[in-house]
Amino acid sequence: MDMFARVSGHHRTQMQQEATAMEPPVLETENLVKVYGRGANRFDALKGLTLEIKRGESVAVIGKSGSGKSTLMHLMALLDRPSQGVVALNGRPVSELKNKEIHKVRNESFGFVFQQFFLNPNQTVLENVVLPLKIAGLSKRERNQRGMEALERLEMADKAKNKATDLSGGQKQRACIARALVTNPSVIFADEPTGNLDSNTSEVVEEILFGLQRECGITLVVVTHDDDLAAKCDRRIHLKDGEIVSVEEGRLDATHGEPNQQSASSAGDAVPAPNYRATEPWAATGGSTSSASEDGPKHREEGTR
Amino acid sequence: MKSTDVVTTALGNTMRSKARTILTVIAIFIGAFTLTLTSGLGVGINTYIDRLVQGFGDQQQLYVQKPSQQSNQPADAGPQEYDPEEAAGAREGNFGLQMLSTPEIDKIRDIDGVESVEPLVAVSPTYLADESGDQYIVSLGLPSDASSLEYAAGEAPQRDADEITIPTTWVESLGYDNAEDAVGGTVNIGMTNATGESQEFEATISGVTEIMLSNQGSQPTPSTSFTDRLYEYQNEGLPEQAVESQGYAMAVADVPNVDQQDSVKAALREEGMVGMTVEDQIGLLRGIINTVTWVLNGFALIALLAAAFGIVNTLLMSVQERTREIGLMKSLGMSPGKIFGLFSSEAVLIGLIGSLIGVGAGVVVGTLANGWLTGEGGPLATVAGLTLYGIAPLQLLGIILLIMFIAFIAGTLPAARAARKDPIEALRYE
Numbered sequence: 001m002d003m004f005a006r007v008s009g010h011h012r013t014q015m016q017q018e019a020t021a022m023e024p025p026v027l028e029t030e031n032l033v034k035v036y037g038r039g040a041n042r043f044d045a046l047k048g049l050t051l052e053i054k055r056g057e058s059v060a061v062i063g064k065s066g067s068g069k070s071t072l073m074h075l076m077a078l079l080d081r082p083s084q085g086v087v088a089l090n091g092r093p094v095s096e097l098k099n100k101e102i103h104k105v106r107n108e109s110f111g112f113v114f115q116q117f118f119l120n121p122n123q124t125v126l127e128n129v130v131l132p133l134k135i136a137g138l139s140k141r142e143r144n145q146r147g148m149e150a151l152e153r154l155e156m157a158d159k160a161k162n163k164a165t166d167l168s169g170g171q172k173q174r175a176c177i178a179r180a181l182v183t184n185p186s187v188i189f190a191d192e193p194t195g196n197l198d199s200n201t202s203e204v205v206e207e208i209l210f211g212l213q214r215e216c217g218i219t220l221v222v223v224t225h226d227d228d229l230a231a232k233c234d235r236r237i238h239l240k241d242g243e244i245v246s247v248e249e250g251r252l253d254a255t256h257g258e259p260n261q262q263s264a265s266s267a268g269d270a271v272p273a274p275n276y277r278a279t280e281p282w283a284a285t286g287g288s289t290s291s292a293s294e295d296g297p298k299h300r301e302e303g304t305r
Numbered sequence: 306m307k308s309t310d311v312v313t314t315a316l317g318n319t320m321r322s323k324a325r326t327i328l329t330v331i332a333i334f335i336g337a338f339t340l341t342l343t344s345g346l347g348v349g350i351n352t353y354i355d356r357l358v359q360g361f362g363d364q365q366q367l368y369v370q371k372p373s374q375q376s377n378q379p380a381d382a383g384p385q386e387y388d389p390e391e392a393a394g395a396r397e398g399n400f401g402l403q404m405l406s407t408p409e410i411d412k413i414r415d416i417d418g419v420e421s422v423e424p425l426v427a428v429s430p431t432y433l434a435d436e437s438g439d440q441y442i443v444s445l446g447l448p449s450d451a452s453s454l455e456y457a458a459g460e461a462p463q464r465d466a467d468e469i470t471i472p473t474t475w476v477e478s479l480g481y482d483n484a485e486d487a488v489g490g491t492v493n494i495g496m497t498n499a500t501g502e503s504q505e506f507e508a509t510i511s512g513v514t515e516i517m518l519s520n521q522g523s524q525p526t527p528s529t530s531f532t533d534r535l536y537e538y539q540n541e542g543l544p545e546q547a548v549e550s551q552g553y554a555m556a557v558a559d560v561p562n563v564d565q566q567d568s569v570k571a572a573l574r575e576e577g578m579v580g581m582t583v584e585d586q587i588g589l590l591r592g593i594i595n596t597v598t599w600v601l602n603g604f605a606l607i608a609l610l611a612a613a614f615g616i617v618n619t620l621l622m623s624v625q626e627r628t629r630e631i632g633l634m635k636s637l638g639m640s641p642g643k644i645f646g647l648f649s650s651e652a653v654l655i656g657l658i659g660s661l662i663g664v665g666a667g668v669v670v671g672t673l674a675n676g677w678l679t680g681e682g683g684p685l686a687t688v689a690g691l692t693l694y695g696i697a698p699l700q701l702l703g704i705i706l707l708i709m710f711i712a713f714i715a716g717t718l719p720a721a722r723a724a725r726k727d728p729i730e731a732l733r734y735e
Contacts, residue, residue: 100640118633118732135306
């Protein structure tokens with residue numbers, strides 16, 4: 001948690017850039033294939049995807065349902081194994097990892113934010129938030145301390161003792177983000193994080209997520225078909241029928257020019273509503289299926305400066 | 306997840322759908338309750354037997370009898386041929402028992418390891434008279450039983466003294482206020498010998514016996530030497546041959562070296578006799594009681610088996626309901642092993658709760674019922690020293706552990722199903 005306190009947004013962005021120059025990508029995939037079923041029921045969910053996600057980057061995976069975007073996220077989040085191809089974490093192929101290590105990676109390095117929240121209605125907000133720490137085997141005292149820190153950061157500390165069912169949609173999603181954040185993950189996977197929220201609440205949640213990315217250098221992988229949300233990401237990967245149809249670099253949103261003004265503590269505040277409305281974002285890069293990873297860092301610089 | 310967290314989480318989960326948990330616990334409770342009662346019954350009765358055996362003590366005594374005619378003869382065999390020689394030696398007693406003849410007593414004495422043999426004789430007194438001279442019909446108990454009786458007051462008659470015991474039911478008729486009062490009093494046994502003469506023999510009351518379930522203690526029981534005196538008088542005037550041909554119902558052989566008992570028994574068998582130690586006799590009784598206890602336990606175990614399926618059912622429903630939660634925990638890095646542990650802990654907890662309540666209730670009900678049945682004024686109060694329910698802490702612990710084990714086994718199927726759930730499918734599940 002001290003990472004939040006220590007690193008100012010601007011400083012962190014510089015560190016990030018230096019790091020990305022040397023470090024292997026936090027996540028990369030090579031020729032990823034996933035096939036469900038066999039024979040007549042065979043369904044090719046992914047047909048050979050290659051992409052890289054740099055540390056501290058925010059990436060939106062966009063596509064209609066059935067495009068393979070969820071499958072891609074599951075494979076990158078190590079929830080599933082590919083039929084063919086490689087998923088590598090920090091440059092190391094995941095197939096080398098034992099099951100136990102994969103569980104550890106998911107617990108410690110990954111955070112998950114779901115559209116349906118998946119909060120346990122019988123437990124308090126705090127109990128829900130500390131679930132990953134409980135799984136990690138931390139003592140109750142440490143769990144609660146870190147859980148409260150995460151909740152404070154999301155301005156939810158006063159709701160800690162409430163039952164999860166008593167929360168509004170936005171509060172639920174904030175609790176969900178606190179749970180994703182509580183382990184200090186390097187990557188947060190968000191599956192339609194604003195899918196169940198109204199537009200005002202969506203903006204608040206989006207701002208929190210991008211605030212975390214900017215302030216703490218957390219890599220953000222967002223699966224969505226919400227163009228507003230996708231526009232705020234550093235990169236947008238459009239999927240169709242299990243293939244990448246286009247990759248867009250750079251942010252398209254209104255906060256684009258002044259990202260460093262958002263401090264961590266104000267993450268919960270509503271930002272001016274972005275007026276930008278994405279119109280045919282894939283028109284920009286046409287039908288390119290290249291991963292475009294080589295010029296990724298350059299574009300990102302443009303995006304964050 | 307730490308194991309303490311697994312247990313507390315499991316406990317929280319079992320309390321989540323209370324009605325279902327309670328119903329499952331009731332099923333376990335019934336099994337645990339029954340098993341506690343039936344096994345406690347076995348403990349109680351065995352305790353009673355132990356109490357009866359106390360005082361028998363004499364491990365070195367071998368009770369020698371002739372096997373009964375029926376058991377000697379194979380069921381499918383025809384009538385046995387009459388053998389005058391054997392018939393002269395072996396007389397049949399009153400109860401279908403073959404009597405031991407004097408030569409047979411000598412044979413027993415000759416067996417290696419037997420130090421002494423004492424034949425038990427049948428004495429038929431004419432009457433028993435109390436201190437005021439009132440006369441009562443009487444049949445005497447066997448002196449060898451005296452040490453195994455329960456005493457309300459006093460003790461067993463001394464072997465070499467003219468002493469006798471009386472049953473509790475005789476105390477008032479003989480003119481004593483209570484059992485303590487009777488000890489030290491005297492009775493006269495009236496005997497008639499072969500020539501028709503009569504004589505009274507005086508004996509001191511050494512103790513007052515309780516009447517046991519087996520009816521032991523319901524007769525006045527004289528000491529060995531007093532019995533011998535009576536027997537001697539009874540046979541006065543009879544030719545020696547006639548005395549010998551009467552035979553003896555039983556003989557007590559003293560085998561000081563306990564290790565030699567088996568060889569002595571084998572030797573007796575060769576001679577057509579059966580030798581049994583107290584332990585052998587008790588062993589038979591124990592075997593029967595243990596068999597009955599286990600049959601009853603079997604019923605309790607059937608109840609537990611049914612309860613186990615209740616656990617399977619409850620947990621399968623629980624796993625189905627909590628599919629998403631399982632998916633979430635798995636995606637947050639919980640290993641399938643821990644998921645399995647979580648659900649099987651729930652099963653074991655249900656078993657533990659059910660068995661604790663069941664065993665507790667069983668002990669309370671068993672103890673109360675025992676108090677009511679065998680206590681003052683109860684239907685079985687007249688049976689001295691009877692206990693119908695006994696508490697064996699280790700056995701109760703064993704019952705709890707057994708039920709927890711059964712619950713664990715029952716939990717493996719749902720727990721394995723939970724552990725196998727695919728997190729993606731589980732999270733997609735609506």
